[in-house]
Amino acid sequence: MGEFExxxxxxxxASCARAGEGVALGIGDDCALLELPVGEQLAVSTDTLVEGxxxxxxxxxxxxxxxxxxxSASDLAAMGATPIGFxxxxxxxxxxxxxxxxxxxxxxxxxxxxxxxxIGGDTTRGPLSLTLTVFxxxxxxxxxxxxxxQVGDLLxxxxxxxxxxxxxxxxxxxxxxxxxxxxxxxxxxxxPQPQLDLGVALRGKATAALDISDGLLADCxxxxxxxxxxxxxxxxxxxxxxxxxxAAGPVAAARHALSGGxxxxxxxxxxxxxxxxxxxxxxxxxxxxDVVAGxxxxxxxxxxxxxxxxxxxYQHFGKPSD
Amino acid sequence: MGEFExxxxxxxxASCARAGEGVALGIGDDCALLELPVGEQLAVSTDTLVEGxxxxxxxxxxxxxxxxxxxSASDLAAMGATPIGFxxxxxxxxxxxxxxxxxxxxxxxxxxxxxxxxIGGDTTRGPLSLTLTVFxxxxxxxxxxxxxxQVGDLLxxxxxxxxxxxxxxxxxxxxxxxxxxxxxxxxxxxxPQPQLDLGVALRGKATAALDISDGLLADCxxxxxxxxxxxxxxxxxxxxxxxxxxAAGPVAAARHALSGGxxxxxxxxxxxxxxxxxxxxxxxxxxxxDVVAGxxxxxxxxxxxxxxxxxxxYQHFGKPSD
Numbered sequence: 001m002g003e004f005e006x007x008x009x010x011x012x013x014a015s016c017a018r019a020g021e022g023v024a025l026g027i028g029d030d031c032a033l034l035e036l037p038v039g040e041q042l043a044v045s046t047d048t049l050v051e052g053x054x055x056x057x058x059x060x061x062x063x064x065x066x067x068x069x070x071x072s073a074s075d076l077a078a079m080g081a082t083p084i085g086f087x088x089x090x091x092x093x094x095x096x097x098x099x100x101x102x103x104x105x106x107x108x109x110x111x112x113x114x115x116x117x118x119i120g121g122d123t124t125r126g127p128l129s130l131t132l133t134v135f136x137x138x139x140x141x142x143x144x145x146x147x148x149x150q151v152g153d154l155l156x157x158x159x160x161x162x163x164x165x166x167x168x169x170x171x172x173x174x175x176x177x178x179x180x181x182x183x184x185x186x187x188x189x190x191x192p193q194p195q196l197d198l199g200v201a202l203r204g205k206a207t208a209a210l211d212i213s214d215g216l217l218a219d220c221x222x223x224x225x226x227x228x229x230x231x232x233x234x235x236x237x238x239x240x241x242x243x244x245x246x247a248a249g250p251v252a253a254a255r256h257a258l259s260g261g262x263x264x265x266x267x268x269x270x271x272x273x274x275x276x277x278x279x280x281x282x283x284x285x286x287x288x289x290d291v292v293a294g295x296x297x298x299x300x301x302x303x304x305x306x307x308x309x310x311x312x313x314y315q316h317f318g319k320p321s322d
Numbered sequence: 323m324g325e326f327e328x329x330x331x332x333x334x335x336a337s338c339a340r341a342g343e344g345v346a347l348g349i350g351d352d353c354a355l356l357e358l359p360v361g362e363q364l365a366v367s368t369d370t371l372v373e374g375x376x377x378x379x380x381x382x383x384x385x386x387x388x389x390x391x392x393x394s395a396s397d398l399a400a401m402g403a404t405p406i407g408f409x410x411x412x413x414x415x416x417x418x419x420x421x422x423x424x425x426x427x428x429x430x431x432x433x434x435x436x437x438x439x440x441i442g443g444d445t446t447r448g449p450l451s452l453t454l455t456v457f458x459x460x461x462x463x464x465x466x467x468x469x470x471x472q473v474g475d476l477l478x479x480x481x482x483x484x485x486x487x488x489x490x491x492x493x494x495x496x497x498x499x500x501x502x503x504x505x506x507x508x509x510x511x512x513x514p515q516p517q518l519d520l521g522v523a524l525r526g527k528a529t530a531a532l533d534i535s536d537g538l539l540a541d542c543x544x545x546x547x548x549x550x551x552x553x554x555x556x557x558x559x560x561x562x563x564x565x566x567x568x569a570a571g572p573v574a575a576a577r578h579a580l581s582g583g584x585x586x587x588x589x590x591x592x593x594x595x596x597x598x599x600x601x602x603x604x605x606x607x608x609x610x611x612d613v614v615a616g617x618x619x620x621x622x623x624x625x626x627x628x629x630x631x632x633x634x635x636y637q638h639f640g641k642p643s644d
Contacts (some may be wrong), residue, residue: 024363028548029467030400030532031365031458036358041346043353044441046455048411050448078352089370089411089453119366122453126372131411131444131453133368136353145351210352226350 011088011104011118022084022137023119032119034084036137042084043136043143045075051128056172061099063190064130065106070192071213072132073114074264077199078211080144081136085119086111089131092123114194144202144209144268149227153207153269155289158195160241161216163188165260166248177247184243192264198283202268205278209268215259216288219267220297227269230294233258236302239286258299333410333426333440344406344459345441354441356406358459364406365458365465367397373450378494383421385512386452387428392514393535394454395436396586399521400533402466403458407441408433411453414445436516466524466531466590471549475529475591477611480517482563483538485510487582488570499569506565514586520605524590527600531590537581538610541589542619549591552616555580558624561608580621 011027025033036042049068051057069086076083088107092099111118116134167189169175170182177185195211202209208223216238220231238257245253269291270278279285289300298306333349347355358364371390373379391408398405410429414421433440438456489511491497492504499507517533524531530545538560542553560579567575591613592600601607611622620628 024462025465025467029469030397031367031403031465033401033460033465034364034366035462036364038360042356042358042364044356044409044455044457045353046409046411046442046444046453048413048444048446048453050413050446053447075352079355081353087366087368087455089368091370091372091451120368122368122370124370124372124451125375126451127449129413129446129448129451131368131370133366133409133455135366138355140346140357143347143353143355145347147351 011107011121023117026117026119027121032085032087034119034135039140040137041140041143043076043079043081043138044133045072046131046133047072047075048129048131061103062106065103065108066110066191067189068130068132069107069110069114069116070194071264072134073110073116073194073196074192074211074213076134076136077194077196078144078209078266079136079138080142080199080203080209081138082200083114083116083196084135084137085117086135087120087133088118089122089133090124091126091129093125093128110191114196138203142203144199144206146208146210146223146226149208149223149229149231149269149291150271151229151291151293153271153291154275154287155220155231155233155291156268156270156285156287157212157216157239158198158266159284159286160239160244161212161263161265162253162256162260163241163244164192164262164264165256166244166253181243181246184241185247189262192262194264195266198266201278201281201283202266202270205274206268206270209266212263212265212267214261216267217258217297217299223267223269224296228295230292230296230298231269231289232292232298232300233289234300235307237286237288239288333429333443345439348439348441349443354407354409356441356457361462362459363462363465365398365401365403365460366455367394368453368455369394369397370451370453383425384428387425387430388432388513389511390452390454391429391432391436391438392516393586394456395432395438395516395518396514396533396535398456398458399516399518400466400531400588401458401460402464402521402525402531403460404522405436405438405518406457406459407439408457409441409455410443411455412443412445413448413451415447415450432513436518460525464525466521466528468530468532468545468548471530471545471551471553471591471613472593473551473613473615475593475613476597476609477542477553477555477613478590478592478607478609479534479538479561480520480588481606481608482561482566483534483585483587484575484578484582485563485566486514486584486586487578488566488575503565503568506563507569511584514584516586517588520588523600523603523605524588524592527596528590528592531588534585534587534589536583538585538589539580539619539621545589545591546618549613550617552614552618552620553591553611554614554620554622555611556622557629559608559610561610
């Protein structure tokens with residue numbers, strides 16, 4: 001089965017179901033065509049996932065499809081963008097119908113959840129990897145960048161951290177845990193929930209934002225560098241799930257929250273005046289620190305003393321670089 | 323050297339040089355932001371090139387960078403789109419400075435030639451492959467799709483065909499030829515020239531268009547299927563270069579022109595009324611056939627008899643699928 005048949009056969013459902021607003025021409029021509037409402041900008045991001053680096057070999061194709069799109073859609077959330085669509089570039093060693101069907105179903109599940117339509121693709125033969133490019137739209141000037149953090153802002157995250165890193169030993173089959181603990185951790189790894197609605201709610205309020213993919217410490221470093229200020233994280237304020245604490249204990253749980261990748265929660269800086277209204281509206285916002293003059297990231301213990309950072313960033317599967 | 327340093331160090335020049343019109347935010351945030359003039363649509367396309375499938379192992383990195391972007395930019399030409407920018411997703415087994423520097427220089431050369439700025443990227447570790455996503459803009463309703471060919475239109479191509487396929491034995495080191503023959507063929511393989519200006523000139527005139535990547539026969543089949551008509555190709559009208567005829571002889575040259583991939587010339591259907599003015603304006607337009615009622619592609623010999631198609635499509639490097 002050739003390139004064209006592959007795409008048409010297995011991804012037709014994802015394409016047809018939601019070639020909606022903003023997509024003037026979808027799969028099947030040399031380019032897709034997108035339209036934007038007047039006054040809006042297009043947000044676009046690309047992520048590649050490679051077998052053995054970003055996900056384990058022999059990963060369940062349904063879970064892989066879900067996770068790949070969630071990881072990419074999370075970049076739209078981090079910009080406060082409304083989803084439009086995505087392009088899938090799929091490289092795979094052979095065209096196995098069962099694998100493709102399950103992968104397409106997982107992709108479709110997440111596409112529906114995120115309101116993203118498949119607008120184009122390329123299928124090539126080679127070692128398994130996926131490159132997803134996602135498209136969203138955001139009113140001009142309202143995108144959440146990394147560069148606007150101000151001294152006095154609160155440093156916030158969109159929920160509990162570290163679960164995905166805590167799930168890694170389970171994902172890799174290195175340990176077993178009771179279902180009540182394992183299942184919520186594995187769900188955070190395989191089906192991260194892109195915080196798209198939260199991103200939109202933060203437009204005009206958050207001064208800087210990103211999604212946590214390399215770990216809170218490393219990613220806060222990106223905001224600090226882009227904004228020209230220092231971010232302080234209070235160890236005691238890290239939101240940790242009961243499952244993670246049960247699986248890893250408090251010390252490793254905090255380490256996962258600080259340096260574990262793959263959380264895909266939003267981290268953002270927020271002027272204090274906006275906090276109460278957002279929390280009252282039900283948004284899952286946890287304050288974990290604040291923005292001060294200086295540079296870099298400070299990690300404060302319960303006495304308010306800056307302690308050494310355990311790791312500078314997340315290395316996928318322990319490889320020397322990703 | 324990690325992901326972020328790689329991108330910043332080697333691709334900074336390509337980024338800074340041309341983050342121009344239409345790019346509101348380039349490399350370094352969760353998403354790039356693009357803007358469109360009112361009344362224009364965004365054209366977007368993704369292509370993946372895998373080592374050993376789409377280009378030979380140990381390919382010269384400068385030539386590879388040039389070619390990869392040219393191949394992708396050709397999809398913009400095929401839509402009649404004006405280039406804006408591109409995203410590079412680069413997967414490579416190790417970060418070798420010499421390789422990266424040469425690759426970035428080749429990419430930059432073609433980016434300047436095509437007026438495309440680098441607006442984002444992702445660098446991952448794994449078997450060598452490149453996924454390029456290109457962005458252009460086109461006035462609403464003027465994009466050249468595959469679906470508008472009309473009975474009575476001329477079938478045209480943007481210049482000589484088959485040179486890239488004729489170069490393959492040279493690329494693979496399977497033969498040697500005098501420089502006067504080898505050089506123009508190798509140039510067509512390694513530095514195809516995206517026909518961006520021709521694509522813009524065809525707006526409002528061509529009824530259907532694409533760029534020839536799978537071979538004239540196979541690609542004309544895509545126009546025929548999308549437009550609901552038949553395309554006739556006259557064997558005697560195929561434009562063949564002197565170098566290709568010298569290297570391959572007339573029979574193999576015609577086969578390369580019909581079924582060889584990687585030409586990246588435009589093929590398009592044109593109402594006869596537009597031909598003279600376009601040719602007088604200097605556009606390299608060769609009429610190779612016409613559009614008739616029916617379906618599929620017909621290949622006519624000099625007596626006007628439909629002869630068998632030698633191949634249905636191009637197989638990169640002879641692999642069972644692409």
